[in-house]
Amino acid sequence: MKGLVLAGIFFLLAPITLATSLFSLELLGKFDARLPKSTLVSASSFIDSPKSGVRVYASLPGNLPGISGEAIASDARPYILEAYMQRYNSPLAPYAERIVKTADTYALDYKLITAIAQQESNLCKKIPPSTFNCWGWGIHSEGTLGFDSFDQGIEIVSKGLREEYLDKGYATPDEIMTKYTPLSPGSWADGVNKFLSDMEQQ
Template sequence: MFDPLKSNVKGIRRSVIMLGVLLVLFIALLLLQFAVTRSLMRIAQEKNALLSGLFDVRGSALYENGRQMMEQTDHDNDARRRALKDFFTRYDSPLLPYVDTIIEVSDREGIHYGLLPAIAMVESGVCKKIPKDSYNCWGWGIYSSKVTRFSSYGEAIDTVARGLKRDYINNGMTSPAEIMRSYNPSNHNNWAENVQHFLDYF
């Protein structure tokens, strides 16, 4: 005999079991998704760390050496800049605004940064006594009635530095005494000794 009550109980029991199975499957899927997500995140972090090690060299020996070299260069430039500024200020020279130009041009030509100021001091009192509108503080190309003129102190600095490198230093004349033999062969006013004296200032 069919018993509707028993049938309903069985149906409910079956539904509960199905719901339980579905719930377990749902929870299992959530746990699997969580595990996969964590795994992907860990892989991404490891990849980022690897890329950081490859491309971000901060803290590496190469970076530290490069940074120290840059700091040393900045320190050297600052020291040279101070020395030139003090020198030109002491003698009230119009070359004071050209401190950076002198350093840059001297580095480019491979000459001591104090050579141009030292020669300018001996030749013209660092530009105090020069032919009018010549900007020629170095006696460069000045002899008899001939006067070499420049359009600015900047042009003069560039030309004289290149000339010293080309005509003197490249030919083995590196000290004031050696440069003097061609630059000022008569050694007028103890040219070599005085240039060396002011060169020693730097």
């Protein structure tokens, strides 16, 4: 009996509820048709930015915050080279920037002059006293060429590598070795190549 009463109420109220909903939608459609298009909100905008029942208003600040600044390009090569030489406690480490700038002046790979110094003098740790000659430059049976400073040595050796080797077709450590240290059976070029590779991985 109770089930029949509930079923009766459902079948009585359902059509009334449905009719009321349809009537409301019809009125809403007519009302929307009278509104200017600029005030209508599409259904998709409710999905994109749903509106809640509460609206919060705030004044806009006079000056909108922004980020300003200037991007400054920096050359990381001197820092990488300095870190590499510091790893070996090289007295040449403070001259990393000078090595890079001088290499750029003579269109050299800055790692080449460093690798040669590492092969010749363990990065300037084993050089004739007061010569500042880390590269074995000008060392022969009659004596040793000395420089007044590391700066002068970097300049002369870089210029010499460009003019006496690279410009004359000695481009790789193996080719440079044939003129730089012609009596080497290959170990000089092997060492320079190894140190170049080590710096590439730095």
